[in-house]
Amino acid sequence: MKLALIGYGNVGRALAALIRRKKSEFPFKILGIHTARHGTAVDPRGLARDPRFGPAAASVEAFLDAAHAEIAVELTTLNPVTGQPAIDHMRAAFARGMHVVTANKGPIAHAYADLHDEAVRRNLLLRFEATVMDGAPVFNQVRNNLPGVKVLGFTGVLNSTSKIVIEAMEQGGTFEEGLDAARRMGIAEADASFDVEGWDSAAKTAALANVLMDARTNPQAIPTRGITRLGPDRVRELNRAGKTVRLVSRARRTDRGLSLRVRAEVLDKTDILACVHGTSNLLLLHTDLMGTVGTVSVSPGVEQTAYGVFIDLVEVLRAVNS
Numbered sequence: 001m002k003l004a005l006i007g008y009g010n011v012g013r014a015l016a017a018l019i020r021r022k023k024s025e026f027p028f029k030i031l032g033i034h035t036a037r038h039g040t041a042v043d044p045r046g047l048a049r050d051p052r053f054g055p056a057a058a059s060v061e062a063f064l065d066a067a068h069a070e071i072a073v074e075l076t077t078l079n080p081v082t083g084q085p086a087i088d089h090m091r092a093a094f095a096r097g098m099h100v101v102t103a104n105k106g107p108i109a110h111a112y113a114d115l116h117d118e119a120v121r122r123n124l125l126l127r128f129e130a131t132v133m134d135g136a137p138v139f140n141q142v143r144n145n146l147p148g149v150k151v152l153g154f155t156g157v158l159n160s161t162s163k164i165v166i167e168a169m170e171q172g173g174t175f176e177e178g179l180d181a182a183r184r185m186g187i188a189e190a191d192a193s194f195d196v197e198g199w200d201s202a203a204k205t206a207a208l209a210n211v212l213m214d215a216r217t218n219p220q221a222i223p224t225r226g227i228t229r230l231g232p233d234r235v236r237e238l239n240r241a242g243k244t245v246r247l248v249s250r251a252r253r254t255d256r257g258l259s260l261r262v263r264a265e266v267l268d269k270t271d272i273l274a275c276v277h278g279t280s281n282l283l284l285l286h287t288d289l290m291g292t293v294g295t296v297s298v299s300p301g302v303e304q305t306a307y308g309v310f311i312d313l314v315e316v317l318r319a320v321n322s
């Protein structure tokens with residue numbers, strides 16, 4: 001299957017490496033890559049391992065017209081405030097008859113219902129497993145493994161950078177040293193304030209609520225309080241008392257509609273929500289038929305994000321071939 005990548009940063013490069021590694025089993029070929037500052041590369045025979053980037057295409061539309069792919073893979077920077085320009089990138093791909101796969105949670109947090117409807121109308125697929133918990137099954141878990149279930153709510157610890165910062169402070173470091181460690185690991189958002197102020201978690205909460213609970217919400221509508229008010233002294237005081245802090249996403253159905261929030265919560269270290277460390281994440285789904293069922297992802301890195309995208313590519317491949 002022919003792919004056009006919009007964005008070629010940490011995730012894009014890890015995905016290209018994964019596709020090369022699995023090329024004998026899965027027929028994916030990258031025909032084009034478009035970036036913001038590094039230019040555009042297109043080759044109808046498939047791009048080489050180290051693609052030669054020429055000047056940037058005049059627009060994403062012009063790039064997609066040149067690439068002639070079957071799937072557009074949207075991997076640009078998160079914009080948690082509007083979800084743009086990624087939403088427009090996806091619409092441009094749909095308009096050209098391309099399926100869309102993304103790791104970018106912005107569009108799912110802001111415009112899921114519209115994008116989903118447009119994909120259905122055009123008989124195309126929209127997949128986004130990597131937007132929450134990388135390749136660990138979240139959306140696919142509900143879609144494929146929990147038929148008939150109604151999601152009543154969820155509780156999640158979904159942001160890695162905030163955990164790295166808290167743990168750095170517990171170990172004697174500063175807030176900034178923790179942020180630098182997350183940046184070195186390639187897991188911080190391009191603007192890391194999105195992580196520590198809670199925007200990344202709010203975007204994931206909105207994406208989960210939109211897809212699993214038909215919330216039609218967006219990150220701004222979710223009351224959010226990040227970890228920026230925490231300092232090393234407070235974190236170490238809590239640590240000595242057997243407590244820690246996690247940025248927790250919570251959703252539940254109430255008589256008055258959905259209740260959604262993201263908040264830095266003080267937890268006993270024995271709390272299940274406190275038991276995920278570093279890049280490890282946890283999501284508990286509260287359901288009508290299956291009670292509470294959880295997904296844990298232990299120390300994922302950018303390779304696991306790329307694998308989340310790969311899972312979606314395989315889903316599209318199977319659907320097209322079925």
Ligand SMILES: NC(=O)c1ccc[n+]([C@@H]2O[C@H](COP(=O)([O-])OP(=O)(O)OC[C@H]3O[C@@H](n4cnc5c(N)ncnc54)[C@H](OP(=O)(O)O)[C@@H]3O)[C@@H](O)[C@H]2O)c1
Binds near residue numbers: 010105301
């Ligand atoms: N990294 C992770 O662990 C992780 C995990 C889950 C989800 N995600 C999501 O995956 C996406 C990609 O993350 P990343 O870490 O790969 O980001 P990144 O390293 O910052 O790379 C972003 C890429 O997008 C390109 N880009 C930005 N704006 C663009 C535009 N308007 N048009 C075309 N290209 C544009 C950039 O171009 P230049 O190269 O020219 O700057 C760059 O190639 C983000 O939405 C992120 O939230 C990341």
